[in-house]
């Protein structure tokens with residue numbers, strides 16, 4: 001990540017944020033129009049070459065879709081790209097045919113075609129939407145945006161801010177690096193890592209806050225593969241929800257967020273500027289600045305976090321369905337051969353001829369690979385063993401699962417998530433009630449890993 005470019009860019013960033021954005025995407029309360037289209041976009045300072053990105057409604061990130069829990073969302077989507085695409089509503093416990101997985105839950109939407117997504121919003125929280133056809137390329141090129149489902153009960157925040165983080169891989173000329181898409185080196189290692197960090201499409205944006213207010217920050221990691229390490233300065237931040245689902249609040253001002261994960265924070269703003277830094281590089285990397293505006297008026301909003309209720313109780317563990325998932329492959333791994341299209345092949349051949357590198361239970365996965373068939377109503381324990389040399393951000397569609405998470409320190413926390421970051425060698429139990437019928441993907445959200453085999457389907461039979 002380049003500090004030099006960020007510094008030169010800061011003046012332009014401030015200016016851009018003072019211009020109000022008019023949203024043309026919202027037709028009425030619950031009806032949105034989205035397009036996916038190619039759009040020129042400039043990273044960094046004036047004079048830099050423009051990149052050819054693929055964006056929703058020509059914006060990076062795509063427009064914020066925001067509506068209330070208990071309503072039905074309708075999105076009229078038109079594909080203006082030159083290739084097929086679909087939209088996945090990440091974290092929504094969706095009806096299966098609206099889950100947006102091309103060639104599994106719907107045919108891909110061809111160029112020029114329109115598809116209407118229509119589904120109920122049963123859970124409030126922070127979600128996001130992104131392309132789910134060749135997602136390793138389409139998400140890298142910019143096809144994602146935030147989806148916020150508002151609580152019905154008042155929580156009392158004065159300000160509700162969504163931050164979408166992405167690490168782009170740019171060339172020296174600050175252009176989106178197209179040539180490295182599909183690099184086997186990336187696919188066999190951590191995935192496509194970028195060198196240019198943005199929040200809401202900008203480098204180190206300034207977002208002003210009023211003093212003595214209560215703010216909710218919703219952070220989304222839209223990176224293809226980058227695990228981001230962040231730290232808030234000047235304030236302690238309270239985590240109130242993970243992957244949309246409210247959790248028992250806990251203070252955590254320095255934290256990790258893996259690809260596709262979301263974290264919601266409650267912060268009581270006083271009179272000091274709030275700062276967000278990325279901490280992976282040698283020096284703290286300024287990521288977002290929240291300058292404080294002085295005000296004479298005092299907010300009388302009272303925060304009521306009790307109104308953020310857990311979505312579900314922990315499932316009944318009586319006679320659970322236990323599914324073993326042994327993850328193998330990648331560079332420096334122990335997988336020498338795997339089944340691909342019914343045939344056993346060496347990993348060397350699979351890598352060079354098919355760009356396949358990862359396996360579940362000895363099989364190179366894809367959308368036709370069924371991990372398990374489960375009867376509705378069963379409690380499922382996915383016993384997942386990360387037997388690789390890499391971290392993986394494991395995502396289940398259609399359900400949230402309970403996980404005794406080691407993501408926030410040595411003492412595990414039992415939380416609900418839809419995407420869990422697994423360490424090399426870790427064995428985890430992902431527990432959920434199979435209460436949503438359909439064909440649901442379970443895959444790594446390092447999108448290059450999913451494309452090269454770390455994916456399968458859980459079939460929940462009604």
Ligand SMILES: [Cu+2]
Pocket residue numbers: 391392393444445446449450454
């Ligand atoms: Cu992975």
